[in-house]
Amino acid sequence: AKATRSKFANVNFGDRGMSLEEELNASNTYYLENGIAVIHKKPTPIQIVKVDYPSRSAAVIREAYFQHASTTDYNGVYRGKYLDFEAKETKSKTAFPLKNFHEHQIEHMRQCLQQGGICFVIIRFAVLERLFLLRATDLNSYWDRQATGGRKSIPLADVEQLATEIHYHINPLIPYLDAVDLIMDAPSSSH
């Protein structure tokens, strides 16, 4: 059993061709089916312009456009708490570029924090194959400092210090709620 475990532990799940989104969806399905949490990815908002209604078959959307979401991609409920997060990846090996986030996502997380929600981002350094959970409050500090000449990215060393590293697992593939537990159970938890 031990051999099997260490064999699996060496499998590089992140390299199997699943996107970060697919990996998180699979993890959320695991959490849902095991009664651990209810977290869903929100559908992409679409502006529909033209719809055909063929007789005897389903309506077909014939002209539509992708819209920018006004919120983050994921939210749900865990241990009685509202969770809200965004997931992003970078090819950089040295820093996480802030341009991966949009002003409205930052603003949405600020609003949710104000209501007592637990807000964070899951960031992946794709080339390094390293995954972190960074709290929205920490992200916000870097975001705000941009306006006063601060750097446009978060150095990997800072991420290593501030964020919780998440290691790929079997079930769930991305056990990010373990990192959320650390936030929720922290003594001075302001989330």
Added chain:
Amino acid sequence: AKATRSKFANVNFGDRGMSLEEELNASNTYYLENGIAVIHKKPTPIQIVKVDYPSRSAAVIREAYFQHASTTDYNGVYRGKYLDFEAKETKSKTAFPLKNFHEHQIEHMRQCLQQGGICFVIIRFAVLERLFLLRATDLNSYWDRQATGGRKSIPLADVEQLATEIHYHINPLIPYLDAVDLIMDAPSSSH
């Protein structure tokens, strides 16, 4: 001021041609802009089949289909709590038909309740112009009884007894969080 107030109180906002969804969206915008709660309607999920990428202009979706949502339409965070709800209306004057809800919505609310979320439905009797907030736990009782020969709708008299009536207001148009406060502040609050 008093005259103005009673004048406004008599305005029938529900009859102004806004759908229940539009009225709730307007109410959620009010709650958001006033820092009271962060509640959004989820986009309708769409299965995209064909996308054109014209040069120099935005991608155009040329073939897509409406999908059934796997969750309810609305969720968010209020007073530190996760809120989750669905909104439906009926033309019936005597009872609210259960066929307005889908099995997966009921199941989703059950899952959220298990995690400590606050789950409910906002139901409108369109002809009567009456609006109620009914807790998911109460809805579930009627839902489950269908399987053992129970009726396929909730009589208005039962709704009047179990649910909290919501009266149209100016800002927000539908002050449903007042009814949520009653749930949250109830002494034996199991939501």
